[in-house]
Amino acid sequence: MTDLRLLQQIASRAVDRAAALVTARAVGTVRPKGDRDMVSELDLAVEEQVRTFLQKETPEIGFFGEEQGAHRVEGDVTWSLDPVDGTANLVSGLPLCGISLGLFRGSRSVLGVIDLPFLKERFQAAEGQGAFCNGERLRVRSTAALHDAIIAIGDYAVGEGSVERNAPRLRITQLLTERALRVRMLGSAAIDLAWVAAGRLDATITLSNHPWDTAAGVAIVREAGGCVMDSDGRPHQISSQATIATSPDLRAGILALLEAAREKQCPGA
The missing domain is CATH 3.40.190.80 (D-Maltodextrin-Binding Protein; domain 2)
Known part of the structure; x- marks a missing residue:
């Protein structure tokens, strides 16, 4: 499946599920995964839910998650997920965290959905189709200095x-x-x-x-x-x-x- 418009819809549905989980569920146990690095039960639950959903909806597309690694990434197209980007913020009660789901075609990123559940913002884009936040078109600022x-x-x-x-x-x-x-x-x-x-x-x-x-x-x-x-x-x-x-x-x-x-x-x- 290479229809980016359809894949963007699927990605958005996957992130809907992740955002609902992040806002409804406690962080749970937090354990270290390195020096001053951590993973929570919530990170793992979000990744599992998104991976399972995408494997059902797009079985031909590989998946790579931060916490559990790769699943069938031998093809040219791969999902890439950070279930909670900003885990340290989340654990500390800071609302600056989000779910980040992207799609690579070869070595190039061609689609993305970022949801900031505590700020109630959804950013998304697919190659050739523009970028949007909560339905409003995005444009970078033109600062030159x-x-x-x-x-x-x-x-x-x-x-x-x-x-x-x-x-x-x-x-x-x-x-x-x-x-x-x-x-x-x-x-x-x-x-x-x-x-x-x-x-x-x-x-x-x-x-x-x-x-x-x-x-x-x-x-x-x-x-x-x-x-x-x-x-x-x-x-x-x-x-x-x-x-x-x-x-x-x-x-x-x-x-x-x-x-x-x-x-x-x-x-x-």
Whole structure:
């Protein structure tokens, strides 16, 4: 099945079920899955429900979830789910979390549905069909200068090697504090991307690329007129090392900032 309009309807129905579960059920037991990383019973229940629904509705399409991994992903088209993007926020009682369901065709994200159940917002897009929030068409903001831009950055790394992995993140943060209007860290890549598409943020910089975090949001930003790229400016794909989303007007400024952050690695720079 390759009809994106129909697949978007199926994805929306899957996310309906997930959002209902998130708002109706307690978080349950929370257990660590690494240094300062966690998974809740609710994460697992949402993933199981969505996976089961999609396997029934689209048995020919593979599925990859954050918590339970891959199921039949040998084909060209694959669903990618983060059952609760922003689990730490959810566990802490912060409403900045959401369900993120995307679809890859090959290495390209072509469809996405992001639901923010506690904010009562549904973002969705399919390639060639536009991006929408609660039925209203989305368009990225046309900010052209960094000093006028509100920019989100992804969470800092945790776990083994986090000191080394956070060094470039800290350099970017420092440069943003010097050059951008405001810097935000919301704790959810799905929200960062959805809000770039909605024009609430001018850009988001995430120096990682987990498909479940980004698949839906990448499609939504692109359909809202934005560009999504790796840190070197190449178009974003499933194998990218970073996820940088911005308006076309701000693209050059963001790339220049990333290059300046790389130069600061050098002694004396």
